[in-house]
Amino acid sequence: MxxxxxxxxxxxxxxxxxxxxxxxxxxxxxxxxxxxxxxxAVNLAAAFAQKNVRVLLIDLDAQAHSTLGxxxxxxxxxxxxYDTLTNAQIPISNVVLSTGERWLNLAPSNILLSGVEYELxxxxxxxxxxxxxxxxxxxxxxxxxxxxxxxxxxxxxNALVASTDVIIxxxxxxxxxxxxxxxxxxxxxxxxxxxxxxxxxxxxxxxxESRTTLSRxxxxxxxxxxxxxxxxxxxxRTVRLAEAPSAGEPVLTYAPQSKGAAEYKALAEEIINGxxxxxxxxxxxxxAEEISNxxALAEEISNxxASAEEIINxxASAEEISNAKT
Numbered sequence: 001m002x003x004x005x006x007x008x009x010x011x012x013x014x015x016x017x018x019x020x021x022x023x024x025x026x027x028x029x030x031x032x033x034x035x036x037x038x039x040x041a042v043n044l045a046a047a048f049a050q051k052n053v054r055v056l057l058i059d060l061d062a063q064a065h066s067t068l069g070x071x072x073x074x075x076x077x078x079x080x081x082y083d084t085l086t087n088a089q090i091p092i093s094n095v096v097l098s099t100g101e102r103w104l105n106l107a108p109s110n111i112l113l114s115g116v117e118y119e120l121x122x123x124x125x126x127x128x129x130x131x132x133x134x135x136x137x138x139x140x141x142x143x144x145x146x147x148x149x150x151x152x153x154x155x156x157x158n159a160l161v162a163s164t165d166v167i168i169x170x171x172x173x174x175x176x177x178x179x180x181x182x183x184x185x186x187x188x189x190x191x192x193x194x195x196x197x198x199x200x201x202x203x204x205x206x207x208x209e210s211r212t213t214l215s216r217x218x219x220x221x222x223x224x225x226x227x228x229x230x231x232x233x234x235x236x237r238t239v240r241l242a243e244a245p246s247a248g249e250p251v252l253t254y255a256p257q258s259k260g261a262a263e264y265k266a267l268a269e270e271i272i273n274g275x276x277x278x279x280x281x282x283x284x285x286x287x288a289e290e291i292s293n294x295x296a297l298a299e300e301i302s303n304x305x306a307s308a309e310e311i312i313n314x315x316a317s318a319e320e321i322s323n324a325k326t
Contacts, residue, residue, distance in 0.1 A: 021134050025144040026271075027163040031179055033150035036169040036206035038065040039241060040267075041147035043260070044167075046250035047268035048143050049104035056096065056141040059109035060130075060159055061149040067108040070099045071248025074110035082112040085129050085158075086119050092133040093140070100249055105141075117154045127194055130158040152186055160187060161194045165271075166201035170222070172208045172215040172234075204267070205234040233267045235260070 028041045038061070045057040058081060059066035064074035074080070079095040084107075096105040120126040134144060146159045160166065166187060170177065184201065191198040203226060209215045223230050235241075241260035244251040251260040 021131070021138045021162070021164075023134075023138055023141050023144055024165065025134065025146065025163040026165045026167055027146045027148055027156075027159040028167050028169065029148035029156055029159065029183070030168050030170065031150055031152050031156075031183055032171075035171045036204075036235060037061075037150065038069060038147050039245075040167065040169050040204060040206065040235070040264075041145050042066055042069040042245075043241075043250045043252060043264040044267060044271075045104055045143075045145040046099075046101055046252045047264045048145070048272075049099075049101040050252060050265070051268060051272070052103055053143055053272075054141045055101075055104045056107060056137070056144045057099075057104060058107040058130075058144065058146045058159075060113070060146050060155050061109060062111055062114035063149075064109040064111070064113075065245070066147040067106065067110070069245050069248065069250070070097075070106055072097065072106075072108055074108065077108055077110060080110050080112065081107045082109065082116055084133055085113075085116055088132070091136055093137055100253055113155070120154060126154065127157055127161050131162040134162050152183070157190065157194075160190045160198065163195070164197055165199050167204055168201050169204045169206045169235075172205050172218045174214065174218065177218075200229060203230045205230065207237045208234045209237055231267060231270055233263060233270050235263050235267070 026044075028037050028044075030037060041057060045055050048055045057066060060081060067074045067077075067080075077097075079090065081092070081095060084090045084092045084095050092107055096107050099106050120129060123129070146163065148156045148159050168180070168183065170180070187198070187201055203222065205219055205222065208219065219234065236259060238258065238260045240255040240258040241251050244254040244260075247254050250264075251258060252264060255261060
């Protein structure tokens with residue numbers, strides 16, 4: 001056991017490990033694909049780095065889009081996050097790569113990560129594999145950003161157990177809200193059973209289209225339902241944001257004067273200081289008469305009866321969650 005961890009007795013009689021990791025660790029997660037997770041992870045990490053904050057970006061998705069987003073070919077890498085998760089003798093510091101940003105390092109990924117869950121299946125306390133690795137580099141970075149896979153898997157569980165904060169990117173589209181309740185329930189159970197320092201997740205509206213009534217409706221309803229848990233900053237759908245990955249760099253360096261770059265800078269400012277600069281906040285306030293009451297949106301969220309315990313039970317130790325009830 002590392003010196004930065006301790007064992008405590010929980011109310012249900014089970015022991016739980018707490019890793020005293022001081023750096024702010026942000027999991028970017030949503031089990032729905034195509035909502036802007038990687039775009040947010042890459043550009044938010046770059047925005048922090050441009051504020052002279054020491055940042056580690058972890059690509060925890062076998063698709064390796066964050067790795068590609070910084071110009072690396074995943075198939076040519078000698079070591080990736082896969083190696084450090086499956087071999088405790090390989091510290092995460094041995095796999096990190098430099099990026100074009102002075103203050104930003106990347107722990108890359110590749111297709112090998114898709115098999116990591118099978119390799120960890122019989123490992124004791126496999127929920128804490130990433131936490132143990134991050135505890136070993138605590139002090140090297142001020143912020144860690146984790147780009148999660150689009151599923152509620154063992155990798156995502158590891159990310160949430162290791163994190164202090166969660167950002168859920170949500171596309172400003174009706175169907176994008178499907179499964180949100182399930183994800184929120186899962187996070188609540190992880191907070192209770194594994195990681196009591198995990199903050200209530202915040203939601204980031206992405207792919208916003210100012211000119212469509214539906215996009216404005218969803219923004220309005222999300223803020224009515226979740227209040228301050230929704231960031232003031234929103235991310236609009238722009239050409240520059242779509243082009244930047246093909247250039248192998250964040251939009252902040254690819255098109256530093258673009259709307260997308262300004263919005264991710266505003267998001268970083270909002271996270272660090274609790275507010276976004278007034279001139280950079282991208283919240284659209286449509287006239288009230290243009291926004292109809294969309295009761296179906298709330299119903300879509302409330303009618304999802306999937307059990308978060310069942311999802312976690314597939315990847316977490318049975319004794320850790322046997323007492324979890326909805």
